[in-house]
Each structure stands twice: as structure tokens, then as C-alpha cells.
Amino acid sequence: MRKTSLDTLPAEGGLGDEPLLAVDNLHVEFATRAGVVRAVNGVSYSLRPGETLAVLGESGSGKSVTAQAIMGILDVPPARIPKGEIRFRGTDLLKLSDEARTQVRGQRIAMIFQDALSALNPVFTVGWQISEMFRIHRGMSRRDATAKAVELMDRVRIPAAKQRVNDYPHQFSGGMRQRIMIAMSIALDPEVLIADEPTTALDVTVQAQIMELLAELQRESNMGMILITHDLGVVADVADKISVMYGGRIVENAPVHDIYQSPAHPYTKGLLESIPRVDLKGQDLYAIKGLPPNLLDMPTGCAFHPRCPYRQDNCVTDSPPLYEINARRGSACHYWREVLDGDQG
Amino acid sequence: MSSETPQAGPVYSETLTTDQVVTAPSPGRRRRKKEGKPASLWSDAWHDLRRRPMFIVSIVLIAILLVMSFWPSLFTDINPLDARTCELSTARQGPSPGHIFGRDNQGCDVYARTIYGAKNSILIGVTTTILTMVVGGLLGLIAGTRGGMVDTLTSRVTEVFFAIPMILGALLITATFRGQDLGIWIVVMALSVLSWPMTFRIMRAAVITARNQDFVVAARALGASQSRIMFRHLLPNALAPVIVVATINLGGFIAAEAALSFLGVGVQPPDISWGLMIADARNRFLEAPLPLVFPAVFLSITVLAFIMMGDAVRDAIDPKLR
Amino acid sequence: MGRYIIRRLIQAGPVLLGATFFIFATVFALPGDPVAALAGDKRQDPNIVAIIREQYHLDDPLLVQYWYYISGIVFHGDFGKTFAGVPVTQLLAGKLQVTLNLALVALTMEAIIGVLLGLWAALRRGRATDTAILASTLLLISIPTLVSGFVLQLWLGVWLKRVTGTEFFPISGATQGLKSYLLPGFVLAGVSIAYLTRLTRTSLVETLRSDYIRTATAKGLSRRRVIGRHGLRNALIPMVTYLGADLGSLMGGAVITETIFNLPGIGFQLYTGVYLREQPVVVGIVTILVLVYIVANLVVDLMYAVLDPRIRYE
Numbered sequence: 017m018r019k020t021s022l023d024t025l026p027a028e029g030g031l032g033d034e035p036l037l038a039v040d041n042l043h044v045e046f047a048t049r050a051g052v053v054r055a056v057n058g059v060s061y062s063l064r065p066g067e068t069l070a071v072l073g074e075s076g077s078g079k080s081v082t083a084q085a086i087m088g089i090l091d092v093p094p095a096r097i098p099k100g101e102i103r104f105r106g107t108d109l110l111k112l113s114d115e116a117r118t119q120v121r122g123q124r125i126a127m128i129f130q131d132a133l134s135a136l137n138p139v140f141t142v143g144w145q146i147s148e149m150f151r152i153h154r155g156m157s158r159r160d161a162t163a164k165a166v167e168l169m170d171r172v173r174i175p176a177a178k179q180r181v182n183d184y185p186h187q188f189s190g191g192m193r194q195r196i197m198i199a200m201s202i203a204l205d206p207e208v209l210i211a212d213e214p215t216t217a218l219d220v221t222v223q224a225q226i227m228e229l230l231a232e233l234q235r236e237s238n239m240g241m242i243l244i245t246h247d248l249g250v251v252a253d254v255a256d257k258i259s260v261m262y263g264g265r266i267v268e269n270a271p272v273h274d275i276y277q278s279p280a281h282p283y284t285k286g287l288l289e290s291i292p293r294v295d296l297k298g299q300d301l302y303a304i305k306g307l308p309p310n311l312l313d314m315p316t317g318c319a320f321h322p323r324c325p326y327r328q329d330n331c332v333t334d335s336p337p338l339y340e341i342n343a344r345r346g347s348a349c350h351y352w353r354e355v356l357d358g359d360q361g
Numbered sequence: 362m363s364s365e366t367p368q369a370g371p372v373y374s375e376t377l378t379t380d381q382v383v384t385a386p387s388p389g390r391r392r393r394k395k396e397g398k399p400a401s402l403w404s405d406a407w408h409d410l411r412r413r414p415m416f417i418v419s420i421v422l423i424a425i426l427l428v429m430s431f432w433p434s435l436f437t438d439i440n441p442l443d444a445r446t447c448e449l450s451t452a453r454q455g456p457s458p459g460h461i462f463g464r465d466n467q468g469c470d471v472y473a474r475t476i477y478g479a480k481n482s483i484l485i486g487v488t489t490t491i492l493t494m495v496v497g498g499l500l501g502l503i504a505g506t507r508g509g510m511v512d513t514l515t516s517r518v519t520e521v522f523f524a525i526p527m528i529l530g531a532l533l534i535t536a537t538f539r540g541q542d543l544g545i546w547i548v549v550m551a552l553s554v555l556s557w558p559m560t561f562r563i564m565r566a567a568v569i570t571a572r573n574q575d576f577v578v579a580a581r582a583l584g585a586s587q588s589r590i591m592f593r594h595l596l597p598n599a600l601a602p603v604i605v606v607a608t609i610n611l612g613g614f615i616a617a618e619a620a621l622s623f624l625g626v627g628v629q630p631p632d633i634s635w636g637l638m639i640a641d642a643r644n645r646f647l648e649a650p651l652p653l654v655f656p657a658v659f660l661s662i663t664v665l666a667f668i669m670m671g672d673a674v675r676d677a678i679d680p681k682l683r
Numbered sequence: 684m685g686r687y688i689i690r691r692l693i694q695a696g697p698v699l700l701g702a703t704f705f706i707f708a709t710v711f712a713l714p715g716d717p718v719a720a721l722a723g724d725k726r727q728d729p730n731i732v733a734i735i736r737e738q739y740h741l742d743d744p745l746l747v748q749y750w751y752y753i754s755g756i757v758f759h760g761d762f763g764k765t766f767a768g769v770p771v772t773q774l775l776a777g778k779l780q781v782t783l784n785l786a787l788v789a790l791t792m793e794a795i796i797g798v799l800l801g802l803w804a805a806l807r808r809g810r811a812t813d814t815a816i817l818a819s820t821l822l823l824i825s826i827p828t829l830v831s832g833f834v835l836q837l838w839l840g841v842w843l844k845r846v847t848g849t850e851f852f853p854i855s856g857a858t859q860g861l862k863s864y865l866l867p868g869f870v871l872a873g874v875s876i877a878y879l880t881r882l883t884r885t886s887l888v889e890t891l892r893s894d895y896i897r898t899a900t901a902k903g904l905s906r907r908r909v910i911g912r913h914g915l916r917n918a919l920i921p922m923v924t925y926l927g928a929d930l931g932s933l934m935g936g937a938v939i940t941e942t943i944f945n946l947p948g949i950g951f952q953l954y955t956g957v958y959l960r961e962q963p964v965v966v967g968i969v970t971i972l973v974l975v976y977i978v979a980n981l982v983v984d985l986m987y988a989v990l991d992p993r994i995r996y997e
Contacts, residue, residue: 520697522702526934669825
């Protein structure tokens with residue numbers, strides 16, 4: 017990593033045309049015993065203030081690795097970023113010095129993890145863990161920082177916050193723990209919040225509450241949010257736009273209502289059809305046939321071709337670029353028109 | 362790490378405290394053979410072991426030591442058990458042709474005695490290990506399978522033995538039975554009485570882990586008899602950690618035998634043991650260190666060989682522990 | 684927490700009784716007549732012999748003798764008298780001090796060297812330093828005290844003194860304060876140092892892989908704080924518990940070290956006690972060691988509860 021001085025840290029304020037965060041042609045690979053795993057192969061997406069981008073994909077699609085690359089929390093090695101840029105307010109984070117990167121992390125770009133029980137430190141009280149943000153980054157006294165922690169716990173609606181500030185993570189329910197995780201991440205009013213499957217480990221009823229809380233916090237603060245999920249149902253109400261990932265690439269980009277109405281990639285289409293729907297009660301649920309691709313041994317051409325009902329001969333040999341459908345949509349399928357029209361090839 | 366991040370390397374966890382060695386072998390690592398038949402844990406481990414230099418070195422050392430204990434005459438023409446080979450007048454003489462390690466306080470050949478000393482170390486180490494594996498393993502298997510009162514009772518008994526310091530306890534036991542002319546078997550008995558609880562604990566923990574796995578629950582639901590479940594399902598799955606710990610303990614038993622013989626309650630003269638040789642050489646050690654150094658080096662290498670083998674087998678059986 | 688301690692205490696009772704009974708029964712079966720041994724070659728007055736036998740309950744059945752013994756300890760803190768009439772507690776007080784000093788020096792060395800080596804290896808995992816440290820733990824585990832004791836005695840004690848003209852490490856006796864304990868302390872600690880190094884390394888490596896460490900990094904904390912505060916605090920739990928439990932093992936395992944370095948500790952005393960068939964001394968020493976083991980384990984359980992809130996609120 018090239019060293020840059022601290023003053024190149026992106027300033028806050030007006031952005032003009034520049035997006036808040038732009039991932040550009042990002043590649044991430046992992047050195048493993050079995051060989052090099054190309055987890056992310058040229059991913060690009062962007063985010064504006066107040067906007068929510070949902071990144072959709074099954075495990076292994078590269079969606080979390082992309083997020084970890086943005087946060088700078090990949091273990092290097094075995095991870096490596098051979099190509100690409102991550103621009104935050106116009107500054108490429110990948111070119112920043114380690115210290116400058118640490119200044120962005122947690123304070124400007126924050127992250128929520130999937131399993132709050134393992135993501136919170138078991139030996140420190142939740143109050144200590146939340147207030148650490150203020151003590152370390154803002155130099156507050158222990159007392160003031162704890163008061164701030166209680167305030168935040170109130171804000172994420174943890175009942176009796178004042179009494180519970182000295183409890184340990186294992187003493188909370190799953191939903192409450194995720195709220196603590198959220199409180200910790202929004203402590204310093206970050207401009208970007210990355211939520212990596214924030215509701216996967218939770219009960220369905222609690223899932224809705226957490227998503228609602230996130231949407232509300234976002235409205236209050238105008239932060240940009242990246243919501244990573246494998247569950248199309250979760251994103252419909254909160255996301256503005258969706259990027260669908262498969263085999264380390266983005267296969268479809270679209271505003272949220274477009275995608276639900278008419279998907280332009282067979283993989284997206286398959287995902288939508290595999291959501292149980294009340295009006296289709298009694299019919300067989302659709303499932304995408306086959307298995308997710310092996311990252312060590314990716315299919316030639318389009319990574320999705322072994323599972324694709326629209327497959328033609330050139331899909332096996334030619335990797336499709338991200339075709340532009342209109343200014344706000346793209347699909348990495350040679351036959352996106354057929355998919356849009358609904359003709360089963 | 363998130364579900365998506367490829368696992369970069371083996372998860373590390375290795376320690377030799379008995380409680381922690383008990384990690385069931387991870388099923389995820391089992392490779393599949395070409396015919397699609399799942400490779401067994403052991404053939405998988407063997408495949409892995411053959412590539413480990415540490416394992417190969419330890420196997421070679423152990424093989425040499427075994428030959429040395431059964432056929433010591435292959436290594437030396439002198440029979441040190443024959444008192445006529447010693448000459449008091451040459452006591453503590455340095456290395457010379459025919460006596461490459463020199464002579465000890467009695468003027469006996471140190472090299473020949475060191476070679477002949479291997480037998481008792483190996484014999485005591487191996488028999489103690491087998492005894493603790495059989496007794497501790499069987500009791501652990503029963504306690505783990507049955508649970509309830511049987512388990513509570515045997516577990517309490519093991520705690521009693523854990524509380525008694527090994528060398529001191531063995532010192533007491535061997536001293537008690539010294540008059541009965543039991544030879545080296547008294548050492549085997551003393552060490553086994555005090556160390557079967559280690560094997561017991563590991564076997565029991567491994568059995569309890571295996572007991573709750575689906576295939577055992579299914580076997581039980583299908584009406585398999587208790588003894589069938591115990592020997593066909595639980596034992597094979599619990600055996601790996603027991604064997605690992607037993608191998609490492611074997612090195613420990615050899616060291617303990619030397620310590621007891623050194624204290625005069627282990628192997629008795631005229632029989633030969635490295636511990637005894639060290640005790641004999643001790644008084645003149647500062648002026649003539651060689652008669653002590655040679656058995657000490659052989660002792661250390663023997664212990665090292667078994668501990669190295671145990672380490673290697675553990676790593677191969679359970680990569681999580683590497 | 685209170686319930687946890689009480690449960691632990693109740694569990695310790697039977698262990699103490701069982702272990703002392705086992706020792707008592709073994710000593711009871713020791714061959715030879717202690718009273719005869721006491722007199723050596725002299726002719727004994729049968730009346731005196733009878734009095735001694737009566738005084739020490741030597742003609743009572745095993746269980747009765749055990750009862751007299753254990754009730755003496757429990758109700759009067761009385762570990763009995765030697766055949767020469769000296770209270771065992773008085774005889775052992777000084778020896779216990781020597782063994783305790785030795786074990787404490789060993790424990791301190793173990794803690795410092797083991798933890799530092801373990802941390803170093805963990806932070807350099809997979810590199811040459813790590814491999815070298817792991818290889819040396821293997822060596823350390825494999826060299827019996829019997830060997831390391833004599834070798835270090837010759838090398839650091841005799842040879843170094845001869846070469847430099849100064850005695851850095853006394854090789855015999857406990858007369859020079861802390862200095863006398865340095866070499867034997869290291870010899871005794873050897874195997875434990877290796878185990879603690881491995882444990883520290885494993886424990887830190889495992890901790891650094893956990894999700895909450897990733898969270899701490901994502902919070903924008905420095906690497907130093909992530910490892911030093913979030914990582915170490917968690918990795919500490921198994922390390923501290925291992926160290927606590929090891930005090931008992933070190934005291935119980937000191938006999939060889941004490942013999943090599945001529946330290947008048949309880950291990951050495953037990954050795955002579957066995958030969959003289961001094962039942963009260965032998966049983967007293969082992970009882971004390973069992974007590975140390977049990978107390979050390981109790982302390983470990985408490986430390987565990989203090990260090991890990993998940994246990995505390997169980």
C-alpha cells in the first residue's frame with residue numbers, strides 16, 4: 017500500500033456529482049493451499065448519501081468480501097486486491113496509509129455484522145464496547161462516554177438502557193444484541209453504513225423491527241447504506257437499488273421496483289421465482305437447479321451457464337459484459353432481452 | 362469470518378492439557394476417494410502422515426529403538442549383564458577403541474549398557490500405555506455411554522487420582538511392593554494406577570460428544586443394542602484422541618520410569634535402566650560426565666521420538682488442532 | 684457466583700478424603716516394621732515398643748487408624764508426630780517453604796518465558812520465528828528433568844563458574860536466597876514453559892480469528908489496541924487457568940529437581956520418609972500436596988469466573 021499523508025483524508029461536505037462511495041472494477045483474491053481463489057472479479061457499484069443499495073447473492077458470490085474490502089478488514093495475506101478502486105468522497109481508500117485508513121474505519125464508514133453474539137466481545141460490558149468509540153476516537157472521559165452509550169442504547173430502543181449498560185452481550189436476546197451492534201456502528205455518525213446480513217440470525221418478527229430501525233436511523237442521518245443479503249424479501253421495502261452478485265461479479269443492477277417487476281438476468285429471475293408467494297399457493301416452489309460455482313474452478317464463459325435455462329452455445333465460451341439496458345439498469349446476460357420479455361429459451 | 366470468506370488456513374488449536382485434546386475429528390476434512398466412497402479417518406490421516414518429516418523421523422527412531430530393545434547384541438559385542446566385562450581398574454576411563462562411550466564408575470562399558478538400557482524403557486513405556494488405554498479407555502467408554510450414576514461415580518474416582526502427584530504416588534506404590542520381587546512390573550503397575558484417569562477422561566469426553574451425534578441417535582432409535590452402539594458406533598469415533606494422547610503419554614512414562622529408577626524404586630540392579638545409570642554416574646558426574654551424558658541423551662531422544670510421533674498423529678487426525 | 688463456589692467446595696471434600704485414604708492405605712501396606720526400623724541395630728525394650736505401638740495406633744485396623752489421622756487433621760490441624768516425637772507440621776514447615784519457593788520461582792519463570800514466547804510465536808504465525816519456537820517447545824517437552832537438571836548443573840553451574848570465575852548459579856543447597864533457586868527453578872519449569880508457550884500461542888491465534896476481533900478492527904481501533912486489549916483479554920483466560928493449576932503440579936513434581944540440586948524440600952523429605960517408613964511424614968506430605976492441588980484448582984475455578992462473565996452469570 018502506498019503511503020499518503022493524513023491530510024488527504026476526504027473532507028466532509030458537498031459532493032457535487034461525485035458519489036459518496038464508489039467501488040470501481042474491484043478484484044479480490046485469496047491465496048489458499050488449493051490455489052488462488054478469485055472471490056471478487058471486477059465489481060463496481062456506487063452509493064449516494066441517503067441512498068440504500070442492496071447487494072444480493074448466495075454465499076460465495078463475493079458480496080461480503082467486497083464489503084470487507086471497503087472496510088479494509090480483509091486479512092492481508094491471504095487476501096490480495098490486485099486491481100480496482102474504492103473511492104470515498106473521491107479519494108481512493110486503497111491508496112491511503114494504514115493510519116489514514118484507520119481514521120475512516122468506524123468513524124466515517126461503519127459496519128454491522130451478521131451474528132451479533134460472536135461479533136461482540138464476550139468479556140466486556142456492552143456499555144464499555146459502545147463507549148469505546150467515544151473514548152478512543154473522541155477522547156471522552158469514561159463517564160461522559162458511558163452517558164453517550166446509554167443515549168445510543170435509548171436511540172436504538174433498548175428498554176431500560178441505563179440499567180443494562182453494564183450487562184454483558186450474552187445477557188441480551190438476539191434482537192437486542194443486534195441493536196447494540198447498530199448502536200456501536202452509528203456512534204460517531206458515519207456517512208456510510210454497511211450492514212452484512214444484519215437479520216439473518218434473527219427470528220422473522222425481529223427481522224422486520226431491525227430493518228425498520230435501520231431505515232429510520234438512515235432517514236434521520238442521511239447516511240448511505242449498503243445492505244448485504246441473500247434474501248430478496250428483506251430488501252423490497254428498504255432498498256432504493258439492487259446489485260445482484262454471482263460468482264464474484266455483478267450480474268444485474270437495477271432500481272428496486274424494476275427488478276421485482278421484470279428481472280433482466282436469469283439468475284435474478286430464478287431468485288424471484290423461488291420466493292414463496294401467497295397467490296401461488298399449492299404450486300411447486302421454483303428452485304434454481306445445480307450448485308453455486310466452485311471458486312477454485314469457475315465455469316468458462318458466463319459463470320451461471322451450467323444452471324441457466326436460457327443457455328446458448330456462446331454462453332459457454334464468451335463471458336458477457338454488463339450490458340446497459342438503460343441509464344439505471346444493467347445485465348450481464350447475452351440474452352437479457354429474452355429474459356426481460358419472459359421467453360424461456 | 363463471514364460465511365463467504367474462503368477459509369485461508371487450518372484453524373489453530375493445540376495444547377496438550379488433556380481436556381483440550383478432546384476435539385472430535387472434523388468430518389469436513391474427510392476426502393473422498395475416486396470411487397466416491399468416503400475415505401476413512403485413518404487412511405486420510407495416513408495419507409497426511411506420510412508427508413510429515415517429523416513423523417518419518419520419529420518412526421525411524423522408534424524402529425531403531427525397538428530393534429535395540431529386542432536384539433541389543435546386534436549393536437554391541439559386549440554383554441553388560443555379564444559382570445566379567447567390567448574392570449574396576451578402568452573406572453571412568455574416557456572413550457577408547459572398543460569402548461566408544463568410555464567406562465562408568467564400575468569400569469563397565471557405557472555404550473553396551475546404554476544399548477541394553479533401551480529394553481526396560483521401551484517395555485515399561487509400551488505396557489503402561491497399553492494398560493492405561495485398556496483400563497482407562499474401557500471405563501471411559503462405559504461411563505460415557507451409560508451416564509448417570511456409573512458416570513458420576515467413576516468420574517469422582519478419577520478426580521481422586523488426579524489429585525495425587527504422579528512421581529510421589531509412584532514412589533510410594535513401588536516402595537510398598539518392593540519386597541515382592543515383581544521386577545519392572547511394579548513400575549508398570551504404579552504408573553498405570555496413577556495415569557489411567559487421563560485416558561478415562563479423554564475417552565469419556567469423546568464418547569459423550571459422539572453419543573449426541575445424529576448417526577448414534579439414529580442407531581439407538583432403530584433399536585441397536587447398547588453394546589452394539591458402544592463398540593460399533595462410539596468406540597471407533599472416540600479412539601482417535603485416545604490414541605494421540607496415549608502416544609504422547611508414552612514418552613512421559615519413559616521419563617517417569619527413568620525418574621523412579623533414579624530414585625532407586627524403579628528398575629533394580631543388576632538389571633539395566635537409563636535412570637539407574639544416571640543415578641550411578643551421579644556422584645562422580647562433575648569430574649566424569651560421560652557415563653551420565655550418554656544414557657541421558659538416549660533417554661531424551663526416546664522421549665522425543667514418541668512425543669514427536671504423538672504430535673504428528675494429532676496434527677494428521679485433527680487438522681483443527683494444528 | 685456464590686452457588687458456583689459452594690458447589691466447587693462440596694466437590695473438593697470427597698477428592699481430599701479419597702486421595703488421603705489411598706495414600707494412607709498404601710503406606711499402611713509398606714513392608715517392614717517401623718518401630719523396629721526406628722531402633723536400627725539396638726535391642727528394643729518390649730514395653731517401650733508396646734507403648735509406641737499403642738501411641739501410634741499401630742495395632743488397630745486400617746480404617747480406625749485412618750479415622751484417628753483424618754480427624755486429627757480436620758479437628759485439630761494435627762498432622763501427627765514422627766516416631767521421634769516431632770510434630771509433622773513442625774518438621775515440614777521449613778521443607779515446605781523450600782519447595783514452595785522453588786515452585787514459585789519456577790511458576791514465575793514459566794509465566795514470563797511461556798507467555799512471551801507464545802505471544803511472539805502467535806504474532807509471527809507461520810513464519811520462521813513461529814516454527815523455531817514450536818520446535819524448541821518440542822525439545823523442551825522431550826528432555827526429562829533428570830537430564831536437563833544435570834546438564835544445566837554442569838554447564839551453567841560448573842563450567843560457567845570455571846570460565847568466568849564467578850558463581851552465577853549455585854548448584855547445591857538453598858543457602859543463597861533467590862540465587863539458589865534460579866537454576867533448579869528453570870529446570871523444574873522446563874516442560875511447563877513449553878506447554879504454556881503452546882497454549883498461549885494457540886489461544887491468541889484462536890482469539891485473533893474470532894468475529895469480535897474483526898468488529899474491533901471495524902471500529903477503527905489501532906492494531907495495538909485490537910490485539911492488546913480485545914485479543915489478549917480473551918486469550919488470557921486459558922493461560923491464567925493453566926498457570927494456576929500448574930502450581931500444584933510443580934510442587935508435586937519437584938522431587939527429582941530437589942534431589943539433583945540438594946534442596947531440602949518436601950519431595951526430598953518424602954523420599955527419605957518412604958525409606959524410613961515414617962507413615963505420618965509420608966502421609967502428611969502427600970496430604971499437603973493434595974490440599975495444594977485442590978486449593979489451586981479452586982482458585983483456578985474462581986479466576987475463571989472472574990475472567991469470564993459467561994461463567995459468572997451461569
